[in-house]
Amino acid sequence: MHLGIFLEQVPDGNMAWWQMLASGLGWTLATAFFAWIMAFVLGSIVGVVRTTDNHWAVRIGDAYVELFRNIPLIVQFFIWYFVVPGLVLAVKRWVVTLDPTQHQFVTAVICLGFFTSARIAEQVRSGIQSLSRGQRNAGYALGLTQTQTYRFVLLPMAYRIIIPPLTSEIMNLIKNTAVAYSIGLVELFFRTREMAEMTFRYFDAFTAATVIYVVIALTANRVMALIERRLAVPGYITGGK
Amino acid sequence: MIEINNISKWYGSFQVLSDCTTSVKKGEVVVVCGPSGSGKSTLIKCVNALEPFQKGDIIVDGISVTDPKTNLSKLRARIGMVFQNFELFPHMRITDNLTLAQIKVLGRSREEAAARGLKMLERVGLKEQAHKFPGQLSGGQQQRVAIARALAMDPIAMLFDEPTSALDPEMINEVLDVMVELAKEGMTMMCVTHEMGFARKVAHRVIFMDQGRIVEDDTKDEFFGKPRSERAQQFLSKILHH
Amino acid sequence: MIGDLDFEVIGRSLPYLLRGLQYTVQLTVVAALGGTFFGTLLAMARLSSFRPVSLTAAGYVNLMRSVPLLLVIFWFYFLAPVIVQSVMGWERPPQIGAERSAYITFIMFEAAYFCEIMRAGIQSISKGQVGAAFALGLNYWQAMKLVILPQAFRNMLPVLLTQTIVLFQDVSLVSLLNVTDFVGASVKIAQRDSRVVEMYAFVAVVYFILCYSLSTLVKQLQRRIAIIH
Ligand SMILES: Nc1ncnc2c1ncn2[C@@H]1O[C@H](COP(=O)(O)OP(=O)(O)O)[C@@H](O)[C@H]1O
Ligand SMILES: [Mg+2]
Numbered sequence: 001m002h003l004g005i006f007l008e009q010v011p012d013g014n015m016a017w018w019q020m021l022a023s024g025l026g027w028t029l030a031t032a033f034f035a036w037i038m039a040f041v042l043g044s045i046v047g048v049v050r051t052t053d054n055h056w057a058v059r060i061g062d063a064y065v066e067l068f069r070n071i072p073l074i075v076q077f078f079i080w081y082f083v084v085p086g087l088v089l090a091v092k093r094w095v096v097t098l099d100p101t102q103h104q105f106v107t108a109v110i111c112l113g114f115f116t117s118a119r120i121a122e123q124v125r126s127g128i129q130s131l132s133r134g135q136r137n138a139g140y141a142l143g144l145t146q147t148q149t150y151r152f153v154l155l156p157m158a159y160r161i162i163i164p165p166l167t168s169e170i171m172n173l174i175k176n177t178a179v180a181y182s183i184g185l186v187e188l189f190f191r192t193r194e195m196a197e198m199t200f201r202y203f204d205a206f207t208a209a210t211v212i213y214v215v216i217a218l219t220a221n222r223v224m225a226l227i228e229r230r231l232a233v234p235g236y237i238t239g240g241k
Numbered sequence: 242m243i244e245i246n247n248i249s250k251w252y253g254s255f256q257v258l259s260d261c262t263t264s265v266k267k268g269e270v271v272v273v274c275g276p277s278g279s280g281k282s283t284l285i286k287c288v289n290a291l292e293p294f295q296k297g298d299i300i301v302d303g304i305s306v307t308d309p310k311t312n313l314s315k316l317r318a319r320i321g322m323v324f325q326n327f328e329l330f331p332h333m334r335i336t337d338n339l340t341l342a343q344i345k346v347l348g349r350s351r352e353e354a355a356a357r358g359l360k361m362l363e364r365v366g367l368k369e370q371a372h373k374f375p376g377q378l379s380g381g382q383q384q385r386v387a388i389a390r391a392l393a394m395d396p397i398a399m400l401f402d403e404p405t406s407a408l409d410p411e412m413i414n415e416v417l418d419v420m421v422e423l424a425k426e427g428m429t430m431m432c433v434t435h436e437m438g439f440a441r442k443v444a445h446r447v448i449f450m451d452q453g454r455i456v457e458d459d460t461k462d463e464f465f466g467k468p469r470s471e472r473a474q475q476f477l478s479k480i481l482h483h
Numbered sequence: 484m485i486g487d488l489d490f491e492v493i494g495r496s497l498p499y500l501l502r503g504l505q506y507t508v509q510l511t512v513v514a515a516l517g518g519t520f521f522g523t524l525l526a527m528a529r530l531s532s533f534r535p536v537s538l539t540a541a542g543y544v545n546l547m548r549s550v551p552l553l554l555v556i557f558w559f560y561f562l563a564p565v566i567v568q569s570v571m572g573w574e575r576p577p578q579i580g581a582e583r584s585a586y587i588t589f590i591m592f593e594a595a596y597f598c599e600i601m602r603a604g605i606q607s608i609s610k611g612q613v614g615a616a617f618a619l620g621l622n623y624w625q626a627m628k629l630v631i632l633p634q635a636f637r638n639m640l641p642v643l644l645t646q647t648i649v650l651f652q653d654v655s656l657v658s659l660l661n662v663t664d665f666v667g668a669s670v671k672i673a674q675r676d677s678r679v680v681e682m683y684a685f686v687a688v689v690y691f692i693l694c695y696s697l698s699t700l701v702k703q704l705q706r707r708i709a710i711i712h
Contacts, residue, residue, distance in 0.1 A: 070694035071687050072652035074659070074666060078683040086680035137291050138328035142342035142394065143318025152341055156332045172550070178551035182659055189553055202561045210550050210558075217549035235376020236331045 005201050006208065017195050025212060029170030031108045031187060032174045038113030039120050039173070046117065047124025048150055061121065068118035073111075073179050080111040081183045099184065108180040108187075116173050123165045128159035160231050167224035171217050188212065242267045242398055242429050243288055248297030250283060257283050258294065259453045265398070272440040275450035276476060281433040282325075284450070285400050288431065289320045290412045302397055320358045321391030321399040325407050327383040329375035335362070335386055336371050339393050347394065354393075361389035363421050383413030388419055398429035405436060435480055441465065449473040492678040493685050496668075503668030504689075506582070509655050510664065514589030515647045521590060522597025527627065529602055540598070547595035553656055559588035562658055581660035593650055600642050604635030641705040648697050652690065665689075 006018040013020070050061035069190040081104075095103055129192070131154055140150030159166075178189035188209060196205040242263040250258040257280045265271045273281050286292040288299055290306045290313050299306045304316055329338050339358030343349045349357070362368050365385035367378075375383055384404055391399060401420065405413045418440050424430055424443035433438070440447055440461065447464040449457035449472075457464060457473045468474055493500070528540035547555065563584040571577075592706035608631050616626035636643075658667035666686060673682035 066695055066698075067691070070652075070698065071692045072655040072666065072690055074655050075683065075687050075690060079687055082679045083683050083687075132326065132327040132328070134324050134326050135330070137286070138293055138322075138324060138330070140314075141317055141320075141322035141324075141400075142290055142390070143314045143316075143346035144342055145314050148345055151529075152345070153330055157330075160332065175549075175551040178553040179656070181553065189551060192554070193557065196557075196561075206554065206558050206561065209554055210546075213554065214546065215549040233332045233376060234374040235378075236374070 002201075002204060005199060005204050008102055008199075015200070018056070020187065020195060020236075021193050021208060021212070023186035024186060025063055027105070027172065027185060028177045028187040028189075029184070031105065031112065031180060033111035034109045035116060035177075036170065036173055039116035039169075042113065043120025044124050044155075046100035047128070048155070050121065050125045051128045052146075060127075063116045065121050068115050069122075071131050073115055073176060073183050076115055077107070077111050077179060080206050081107045104180065104183050104185040108177065108185050112173060112180070115176070116169060119169055119172070123162045123169065123178060124158060127162040128154050128207065131157055157233075160228075160233065163228045163231070164223060167221060169221050170224070174216055174220070175213070209228035209233065232239070242269075242302055243431065244299070244300040245284075245288070246298050248284075248287060248294050248299060250287065250292065250294035250296075255306045257453050258287070260297070261450075261453075261455050262297075263448055263455055263458050265429060265431050267429055269445045270424045270428075270432070270443050271446045272444040273431065273433045273448045273450060274435055274437075274440075274476070275377075275456075279450040280414060280453040281450055282354045282402050285402050285431060285433055288400055289317045289322060290321075291317075294310075314346065318342065318355065318394055318395050321388075321396035321417055323384070323387050323391055323399065323401045323404045325403040327375070327380070327387045327407075329383055329387055329390070333376050334372055334374055335367075335378075338375065338386065339390050341391055343391075358393045361393045362386070365389045366390070379412060380408045384408065384412075384416045388416075388423075398431070399423065401430065401432040401434065403433050403435070405462070414468060437465075437477075437481060449476065451476075488681055489678060490681050490685075492672065492676050496676075499672065500668050500679070503665040505592055506663065507651070507665040508657050508658070510585055510589060510648065511651045513586055514593050514650055514654070515523050515643075517586075517590035518597045518650075519596035519601075523601045523632065525594055525598035526601035527529065528597065528604060529598065533609050544595045544598050546603045547592055548599075552592060552653055555592050556585070556588050556656055556660060559591065560584045563587055581657065581662045583652075585657045585660070585662060587594030589650065591656065593646075597643065600646060601635060603642075604639035605631055607638055608634050615686060637704055637708075641701050641708065644701045645698065648701070649695055651697075652694065684710065 002129065008017050009016055015023075035173040046061045046064050048231050049057045050065075052058065080229040085095045099209075133155070135153055136149055139153040140146075144152065177187055180187055181190045181193070184190070192205050199205070209234070242331060245261055245263050248261050249256065250257055261280075263271075271354070273285065275281055283292055287294050288306070289301075294307075301320065304311055306313070306316065320396065328334075333341065335343035336355060337360065340351065342351075343354035343357060344351060347354075359368065359371060362371055365388055367382055367385055367389070370378060370386070372376060375386070378386065388404075391461060393465060404420070408416065413436070417436060420430075420432070420439065421443055432439070434446075444461045446458065446460055448455055449459075449464070449468065449470070451470075451472050452453050456470050457468050459468065464473075465477075468477060525540050525544060528536050529544065531540075535549045560581055563579045567579065568576040569571075612630055612634070613626060616630040621629065654664055657664050657667040658670055661667065663671065669682045669686045672678045
């Protein structure tokens, strides 16, 4: 491996290859960040809805999860990038006002946001259902409304319990960002591939990307472990219920 | 204060409660007993509408729990409930367990709620534990906190669902003592329990349930004198001979 | 807009699409079987008390699980000829092509995921079973093959199948190497006939029907296993 290659200038560009990869990493992280916020909010709502007593709401929540779980991510990217603007005139009108990078970024965030939200919904649902029925009853018996019971009693415990699977979801999301390469978003994998093709230094480029992804995974793991410890409930053993 | 009128309940085709009728007057202590699976928990949960039922009606302090116009949260806030497994909120300190509903439901200020909570905690003898988490207390202590949490809401009646059956034997009395005291102060109570010592001491009436039916509804003396049904006699001899 | 759609393109190109789907299924099956085989070996290695072996296995599994599948696909596409060359001692790297390198990729990649499933399966078998097997005089390999693995495999079957459905979807990423799997075939038709909307909508519907039916079957299987236990 020759590190010098990363300092070489990109042809027709005024930056070095390492800067190119760094900008790709920036897009990867930005996409993952916004998609995560969207996924967390949507996933929590759908997950909660699936634990209510309203049959129809539960059905719709289940259908939502199945929809995003049973179509390959790359196909979902094509749907959001090509099919939705092709079918909905209003979207098409809006899309043509965007520059390509904006369009790719927005598509990637929406696509990954929905895709990940279905997975988070599944975690939130199982987290809530792992709590005893008595916790919900205790909330109601004190006069709390359903919303208050979720807000103060059920969700705070459910989120704590599902921190480990949420950690894997964060890492999955960051990895899945690479699929945005399929619609041309200039994220880390796109830049890696570009560097490999233009310099013929496949080994160096792929190794660099691998190292970066591993470092991200390790960091995410550490950060979440820290959060888990910070939020740990004294006297309560997670998973030991 | 609590009137249960001909209620029946089914889980699918399985009938859990069959035409149950009884009442609890103001200041009265009623003990409900019966074999496991006879529907005691279900019945008591119907009183504060934690369980819906298909037939009959329950009137609490003049308000029907089946009336769609009834604000169930408001109604529940006025009835305290204590569960078999304590059901303290594990992620909250004892103080927050005590104040949460006072603030969110009764609209009390934080200080007012904290003062009231602390007073109730003192009453159950656990003032020093205020800043701990539920997981750091023993079972008996947790159950006493749960009672304090219900009392802090200034309930007009208290429901207990086997409050001592999840406890180690040496902790049962500390909880029963609190309940006895409460009864003596004139609290209206409906208690599912197999603690016949408690029933003897403070109950006014004893209800015996079997297979979803109220088989006996006697005064304490009648019940312990000689229950009419054979099932109740069998049941009594079983638990008294432990 | 809807009026402009021409779904006949699907009928016209159906044989081509089906050939793509056939490749997708083939790759899925081979990778699931190969992945289970190597994954089981990896799981045994991870549970080995000989540290160099367990650490190497853990390192491999963690590495595979921290990088995007897309990167792994390109890694193997690029490395496969080099690996074959060095294994066979040839003078020049052979032409392998994306279609065949994908088999290596998915077997190696899935092995890491199947490893974690099998490891959980092996660990779920009580220590008493291992003891009983040894007490009967079986050696390690016999105990594994005859007693532990069959039970672990049966317990984990629903999870293994669910992972296979995920794999079936993940295979679509090979289309980015220009391979004509189901998605790859649809991309080519979509571009040739300018029927992007129709093709991708069709592909999504087909995947949904297949994956949803399969996962429903797996759920039924899971329920039946739960009853037996
Ligand atoms: N959610 C439920 N679905 C179906 N059956 C239930 C449910 N909850 C309780 N039951 C059944 O109702 C009967 C009465 O239960 P319960 O009121 O808890 O009895 P007890 O408290 O007297 O032991 C039992 O046979 C129990 O199996
Ligand atoms: Mg009960």
